[in-house]
Amino acid sequence: MSRPWVRELVVSFAAVILALVVGAVLIIVSDADVAATWGYFFSYPPDALQASWTAVSDAYTSLFLGALGGWKPISETLVQATPLICAGLGVSLAFRAGLFNIGAQGQLIAGALCAGWVGFSFELPVVVHLLLALAAGLFGGAVWGGLVGLLKARTGAHEVILTIMLNYVALYLLQWLLTTDVLQRxxxxxxxxxxVEQTAQFPNWPGTRLHLGFLVALLAVAAVWWLLARSTTGFQLRAVGANPEAARTAGMSVGRAYTIAMLAAGALAGLAGAQQVLGTDYPLTDGIAGSVGFDSITVALLGRASPIGTVVAGLVFGALNAGGLQMQLQTQTPLTLTTVLQATIVLFIAAPALVRAVFRIRAEGTGTVLAKGWNA
Amino acid sequence: MNDATTTLTRETAPVPATLESPDERRRRIRMGVLALVLAGIGVLLAAFTAPETVTFALSGQLADSPLSAIKLPALPVALALAACTVAVALAHLLRGLSGRLGVLLWAVFGLAFVVTFLCWAAAGKTFPLTNQLQGTLNLATPLILGALAGVLCERAGVINVAIEGQFLAGAFAAAVLATVTGSLLAGVVAAVLAGVLIAAMLAVFAIRYRVNQVVLGVVLVVFASGITGFLFDQFVKGESAKFNNPGVMSAVPIPVLSSIPVIGETFFRQTLLVYTMYAAVAIVTFVLFKTRWGLRVRAVGEHPRAADTVGIKVLRVRYQAVLAGGVVAGLGGAFFTVGFTGGFDKDLTAGQGFIALAALIMGRWHPLGATIAALFFGFTQQLQGQLQIIETPIPSELLIMAPYLATVVAVAGLVGRVRAPKADGEPYVKG
Structure with a gap:
């Protein structure tokens, strides 16, 4: 008789456990010394078990401590989580309108480009400059995302292809502008x-890299929650996402919903870009987006496309990123392990039937209905 | 949703000689305008072409007989060709081009536009034509293989966004296994197995667990990137000589054919992987459209319920098609390492898997169409490199955007209708 969200939480937790098991196997297999002890497992098993335990627990301990072991690691987790939450919100919002937005990367770049340009090209008073740069970031992302929504609404082009392509266009546009007078130092x-001018930078918490952008991210969460749960527009977005034909029959404009959803999704990713350039990086480079845009997709999936879920998922991924860096430093376990962990978590979450089968959790309800084709 | 009655009542004007639905008419005009814009750009480029000679060097580095180059006066040639593009665009806008003549004229349009562009970009300089063609083929080979893999999956109704992941897995497996065993062939076999492994994950999650296939594809790419990156960091990076030094396949010239100037050098002085790619194009086309299995694949991709009704095992055919796609994509992955550059590096496929996906869609889910689209993408990517070398006025970053923008234009419906197999991406539940 458990409630749906409890069940989802159980599946999510189980998926994390499974992913950690997969990661542990990788650590054991890939460590030459540990692998050697398995060579004589049958003659003297304790050695292999001991060595494996040590390798895995060392790596995971430093991962955990690097993410949550004190104020400094926690602040680093929050820094990593900030853009993931914002861009993840964008992907989630589009998801709720039935759109698969793979374009967070491009929208983030567009946002960072505009925010950075405003940030270093003008000299303005303190608060005004930051707000203006932030607005520019939102605008840049919104244009890049809204273009997709508009094209989808007007021509029926599939948003997955459009967003993948526009990701590259944004990257090359940034690379080109960085070689011209517009952006190059x-x-x-x-x-x-x-x-970026001091006046346009997010103020930091003393002694850490944590910046005010984190609060802005939380504000964005509240705004998206309100939009989806309380506003008429949000209702229309969700209606279109659930069943576009029914929504059209009920008199809603599906095309308008797509355009609005992508405008907002782009703005949120653009906000993430602004946070990157105004909060942590300060100069623009072609690596400004890192892999945030792509990670935000997995964040949205992990967060079940809900605002609160996205915050939790963003924090989890932020913790994995922050902890992964410490793990790499201290135990020489490569940071790429966290990528594997993240992918595996989402893979298991996307296939709840599999997780239930592994842990023998009783299936209730219909499960996730996420199947849609190119023609949808 | 255009129903006939409203169309009839609205069209009170006399019916034109060629019957054309309003939809077709709109599409023809849209496409014509687009072509005219392109042609206009061509005219503009031609107008700004320097009045010097442009040299197209015909022999590559490997040529036995250094052929003389083609020398053309850049300005008049550019102007003449730009005029050709305008003529074709106008012809389409006013009359509509179709059939074999249409295909021929569009080919002329494309060729004339490219040569106009080259005249402008390389006026007074030497453009290495044979290098350009060879580079195009090299860049297009993995794209073609990846797109063919996508065709196999998607014709059977399983969306494959994970081509990039299959590439990465294949490239990594090929580099490591070829180094360890000392045999490039073993590397290629390993790449095929790695491609099939990712395909198997795709198949199981998509077909059995009915996971959203676009989500799945993205996650599999992240997974493949993570796992190859992790293994690379952990094992390979420190000991390149032991694990990451496979060498590159050597070219195997085909007798007689390889001695044809330009063409022979481009197409018949290649590695076995490239010849495999030629074969793959032919085989996939033949199998899909001329065999019983191919018919079944297309049936389960278009209308699985109907296929099931006549006794086709829908899920089994889908598994087979996805795994077969894995073989082809694995070959494409192998090309990145043992076929071209040698060693593996993290994320060395650099998004080419997504370009293969774009080629598949531009090619309208047809193996030959996908091949042509992949060649186009390869051509622009190579051109970008060449133009950087000969220092043309156009920034190379802008040129490298071309394939992506072209895809946006294509899927936005300017170039005809792009339609996926009907049941593409929909899991089948026996009812």
Whole structure:
């Protein structure tokens, strides 16, 4: 008789456990010394078990401590989580309108580009400059996302292809502009922009990299929650996402819903870009987006496309990223392990039937209905 | 949703000689305008072409007989060809081009536009034509293999966004296994197995667990990137000589054919993987459209319920098609390492798997269409490199955007209708 969200939480937790098991196997297999002890497992098993336990527990301990072991690691987790939450919200929002937005990466780049440009090109008073740069970031992302929504609404082109392609266009646009006078730092030959003016930077918490952008992210969460749960527009978005034909029959404009959803999704990803350039990086480079745009898709999936879920998922991924860096430093276990963990978690979550089969959780309800084709 | 009655009542004007639905008419005009814009750009480029000679060097580095180059006066040639593009665009806008003549004229349009562009970009300089063609083929080979893999999956109704992941897994397996065993062939076999492994994950999750296939594809790409990156960091990076030094396949010239100037050098002086790609194009086309199994694949991709009704095992055919796609994609992955550059590096496929996906869609889910689209993508990517070398006025970043923008234009419906197999991406539940 458990409630749906409890069941989902159980499946999510089980997926994390399963992913950690997969990661542990990888750690054991890939460590030459540990693998060697398995060579004589049958003659003296304790050695292999001991060595494996040590390798795995060392790696996971430093992962855990690097993410949550004290204020400094926690602040680093929050720093990593900030853009993931915002871009993840964008992907979630589009998801709720039935759109699969793979374009967070491109929208993030567009946002960072505009925010950074405003940040270093003008000299303005303190608060005004930051707000203006932030607005520019939102605008850049919204344009990049809204274009997809508009094309989808007008021509029926599939958003997955459009967003994948526009990701590349945004990246090359940024790379090109970084070689021109528009963005390139005077006197430099490598693709890097000037540093964002102090007036446009997010203030930091003393002694950490944590910046005010985290609060902005939480505000965005509240805004998206309100939009989806309380506003008429949000109702229309969800109706279109659930069944576009029915929504059309009920007199809603499906095309308008798509455009609005992608505008908002792009703005949120653009906010993430602004946070990157105004909060942590300061100059623009072509690596400004990192893999945030792609990770935000997995964040949205892990968060079940709900605002609160996205925050939790963003924090989990932020913790994995922050902890992964410490793990790499301390135990030489490569950071790429966290990528495997993240992918595996989402893979298991996307297939709840599999997780239930592994843990013998009783199936209730219909499960996730996420199957849609190119023609949808 | 255009029903006939409203169309009839609205069209009070006399019916034109060629019957054309309003939809077709709109599409023809849209496409014509687009072509005219392109042609206009061509005219503009031609107008700004320097009045010098442009040289197209015909022999590559490997040529036995250094052929003389083709020298053309850049300005008049560019102007003449730009005029050709305008003529074709106008012809389509006013009359509509179709049939064999249409295909021929569009080919002329494309060729004329490219040569106009080259005249402008390389006026007074030497453009290495044979290098361009060879590079195009090299870049297009994995794209073609990846797109063919996608065709096999998607014709059977399983969306494959994970081509990039199959590439990465294949490239990694090929590099490591070829180094360890000392045999490039073993590397290729390993790549095929790695491609099939990712395909198997795709198949099981998509067909058995009915996971959303686009989500699944994205996650599998992240997974493959993570796992190859992790193994690379952990094992391979420190000991390149032991694990990551496979060498590159050597070219095997085909007798007689390889001595044809330009063409022979481009197409018949290649590695076995490239020849495999030629074969794959032919085989996939033949199998899909001329064999019983191919018919079944297309049936389960278009209308699984009907296929099931006549006794086709829908899920089994889908598994077979996805795994067969894995074989082809694995070959494409092998090309990145043992076929071209040698060693593996993290994320060395650099998004080419997504370009293969774009080629598949541009090619309208047809193996030959996908091949042509992949060649186009390969051509622009190679051109970008060449133009950087000969220092043309156009920034190379802008040129490298071309394939992506072209895909956006294509899926936005300007170039005809792009329609996926009907049941593509829909899990089948026996009812």
């Amino acid at each position: 005077p006197g430099r030959n490598d693709p890097i922009s000037p540093v």
